[in-house]
Amino acid sequence: MTADKKTLLAMYRTMVTVRQFETMAGEYFAAGQIPGFIHLSIGQEGSSVGVCSCLRPDDYVATTHRGHGHMIAKGADLKRMVAELFGKATGYCKGKGGSMHIADFSIGILGANGVVAGGLPLICGAGLSIKLRKTDQVAVVFFGDGASNRGPVHEAMNMASIWDLPIIFVVENNQWASTTPQSYACALGDLCQRAGAYNMPGVSVDGNDVLAVRQAMLEAVARARKGEGPTMLENKTYRVRGHFEGDPQKYRDQAEVLTWQEKNDPVARFAQVLVKDQLLTQKKSKAIWDAVNTELDAAVQFAKESPFPKPEEALEGLYANA
Amino acid sequence: MTADKKTLLAMYRTMVTVRQFETMAGEYFAAGQIPGFIHLSIGQEGSSVGVCSCLRPDDYVATTHRGHGHMIAKGADLKRMVAELFGKATGYCKGKGGSMHIADFSIGILGANGVVAGGLPLICGAGLSIKLRKTDQVAVVFFGDGASNRGPVHEAMNMASIWDLPIIFVVENNQWASTTPQSYACALGDLCQRAGAYNMPGVSVDGNDVLAVRQAMLEAVARARKGEGPTMLENKTYRVRGHFEGDPQKYRDQAEVLTWQEKNDPVARFAQVLVKDQLLTQKKSKAIWDAVNTELDAAVQFAKESPFPKPEEALEGLYANA
Amino acid sequence: MSDRIMSASAALAEGLHEEMSRDPSIFILGEDLTAHAGIFGQFKGLPEAFPGRIIDTPISESCIAGCGVGAALTGMRPIVDFHFSDFVTCGMDELCNQAAKIRYMFGGQVKLPLVVWCPDGAGLRAAAQHSQSLEAWFVHTPGLKVVVPSEAADVKGLMKAAIRDDDPVMFFQHKRLFRREGHVPADPEFIIPLGRAAVKREGKDVSLLTYGSGFFLCLDAAQELGKEGIEAEVVDLRTLKPLDMDTVAASIRKTHRAVIVHEACLTGGFGAELAARIQAELFDELDAPVLRVAAKDVPIPFSPPMEDFVLPKPADVVGAVKAVCYR
């Protein structure tokens, strides 16, 4: 076991929180209460929670268009997240960002990104900043299998490697990039093989096994904190929902989706492990789900009751020195 | 031997032509008769000639800011090249391009490029075009060790690999990217290791051994023509001149340069091989150099006697359908 | 042949279908094209009709654009789909340093028949990185042509012209207008030549010069103004480069007043270029300054009340018209 009971139960609770947050978001989107479009990470909780369970509040994370889970796992406030999704003035970004653009710089979340792979060059800057400031922080960037084929990924991994930056490149290979299968867009079986092109350690793990993710991440973080340089971590997982809510998904067989949902659910799998190791009981588990739901209801309530921003607020906050 | 006597002697003559063309260009630049800035490929003739000796006139080549050698080896007309360097109306580009922007589409030269790695996305298009038109042409892109760290290289090699495009990615690792050593900018010893990231064959050869380059290239071209996909070829060589003519070169020890010049000159090395195999004599060699010089003198004469473009010609040729 | 009513999206697909049937060298390259006939369904029917000629790519905008350039240089007539116009930033070098300059740099040796299809515009609550209108960048890049259709018929007629053109064409089509229907001629040779504006509503009091989504704002505003006895002439520019200055000038010689309307943000937008040219070339014709109506100078915010506030509205056009008419 890579953690004490308290940590493990906290991780479980966080996974449940991510799952329920995404489920809630899907429902409110379907109900027309969340504008724009949203991308859910249901089925990928092993990655977000396994990775972030190894981080300190002062460590940095850059995330993606599918970033709700990463944010929650890094400690973001549910109320302000839901409020942002609803476009309310009390949201993280005062309603300016929405689902694809949430950040919380107070806990090192450098932001979601609407540009695929947009976080990688940026995380290099965070890593360089850490090195120049001589702290022992680490910087983590999440990106997808689809993102991994964009040029900035290459530039960022190369730069991180020649400078031994304290960065962990976490590619969440959920098999799909929108309508495009990972196997079509790239000729590699394991994306961690890309690490070799930068003389960087690369590891592929079962991303739906939160403890496997955590184990690999702990080693990567240790390396980074010691100044030994970056690591690439591939979490093999699956995108259970459509690319965006409302995706017709003509491109894949729902049977494939169901198998993953039923046979390889990271939350359920972790629950089984905890139960087996007698760290969790059905009763305790239910209590956790109930507590999470209660917390989420409160967040949704907060968002609903919050006002929309005033139209003119659109003109605020563009420049720090106006 | 990878070629008959005729071919080998033709290759030798081409190497001499590149060497003398570059020497001439350096002299006229120093004399202020070539405007702008130029980048010479002296010492890299093994790569340009070894590679292009395997190509047909209808094969495509995309080259770089250091592209004179590639152009000549692919069969470009010396008169029009010199005229372009001089900025004359009779040049390949009517004086609009200069050293960094020469092309000859009639023999498949898709152009030099002032943007480092600019040729790679473009060559993917040529490769895709070949595939769609179902011909057995191949497309070759030259790029440098410095260029290899740019994002578009990653995108292009990935795309070429998933589609099995008939492309040969020729990286000329001449140890330096402007003032930056290859060993600083990338953590790999052999750049051909990058090929692994795309499940693409990658070969590193002594780029100053023109026959080794040709041998590796022949195999890559054969694969490509058969539709078996792209290959990455690393030609290890050395940039004997400064990055550009006039480069103060404070960043390197001239002893390093001299060793390469004296102990590892690709033209001299090939001459020795040919002499050893009794395909060449001192006398025959001198005749070749003399013939090349005469041809070059004529080209320079042509350029000198050619008129500058009229100023208003600057407004011509922007749009095909004006 | 009689017109049909169809959506801008259907008009696009029909135009592409006709051209691709006519010319086998045309193909479409981009992300997620085959599964749903483009992420907006804009290529409906094409993946089935032209197998192998609608090509899905990895997420690699630089290389997608570069593939368009390389294919255009070697005998093909590629159309590249940029997914969202916002991502032209990821292929900017291939578009502006390569596609735009290659023919000229190389002394006119080659043609580069490339169409870059960019779905643009705001109003979908898609926030700052999925809502931009960036045509002005390309108007400022010699070597590129720039087309921004508004109505369904324009989409079809201009796409066919763009495909047949031998130069790189940036083609911006507004995401919010895909479903908007309009009359489209049935004639398969119906083509709208690049560089021709259209006077789509006659009027004597003021010229509304616009393109893309701005056109519909102008129509609504003209309606409003009509009630108050102000007859606005609506000129749909359709092509920004080459620009049909003759049609613009003719309208202004009649109305002596002009308001320019576009969705791109105000500062440095295309309206600036047009206003600068009008006042320089038609100074003595103008009875009032040329005013611009455009989005406010901020990134597009997510929350509906703010996004609506930032985007230009018919009322803004009405206001600007009154400002130029009542003096």
Add this chain to the structure above:
Amino acid sequence: MSDRIMSASAALAEGLHEEMSRDPSIFILGEDLTAHAGIFGQFKGLPEAFPGRIIDTPISESCIAGCGVGAALTGMRPIVDFHFSDFVTCGMDELCNQAAKIRYMFGGQVKLPLVVWCPDGAGLRAAAQHSQSLEAWFVHTPGLKVVVPSEAADVKGLMKAAIRDDDPVMFFQHKRLFRREGHVPADPEFIIPLGRAAVKREGKDVSLLTYGSGFFLCLDAAQELGKEGIEAEVVDLRTLKPLDMDTVAASIRKTHRAVIVHEACLTGGFGAELAARIQAELFDELDAPVLRVAAKDVPIPFSPPMEDFVLPKPADVVGAVKAVCYR
């Protein structure tokens, strides 16, 4: 304190030296910086003075720009060197979709103190891909500030202001002007606030509105015109965004005539925005149309006779002034 005569390049290095000594969070990132103190020698003395704070990168413009963004978000004040302004195309997403939008998108949570140094301009026979002036793209990108100094003192004073500014600033410095000398105040607190234009030559007959290399064309033209009894006022804008419209307006209220001069190509250049604003805001003050003098709308050709023909010259400014004065 008395002025010193120094080159624009030396003024830049001095300004950077002063700021870097003052604030340890400032560093410079880019290609080929340490070997020759920048490829133009523009950072003379800095690599020795600030070891480890002048950082050489691989050729990776996207990541260089992105590093600037990420470092600025995490407590540093980075300056990124773009090598040649032409290559902003390779970092366009990081500049325009990230740096420009991050603060706004995230509701003003952070500041992003980043200076992007771009050596630009033509005249070096460097041809189409190494000669551009692209400031207009960034003027049209909300969230970025845009500075284009002309004289040595402006370079120093504006660089210091840009560094101390908490927003991303695009800083364009003309390659051909590095060696040009001028008076530079010795006061280490000499700073030119962003958004302040300077009237550098007084005149009553016409306002020459310019920036960067255009400033020197205007000085020469003003000389010429003086001989013919036309007194031109030369306004060096220095900062394009924020724009000092008050100084522009004051000058035009005096002269009632304006000519805008810049090296970037005409169509869609900054002159369009300025002309559009002037005629809108000062319509009744104008006795003549606002004319623009700029490079012709083609990529920069290599051959000297053609490059010289394409670029604006003092004679063009004189011609434009006469056109607006003799009516």
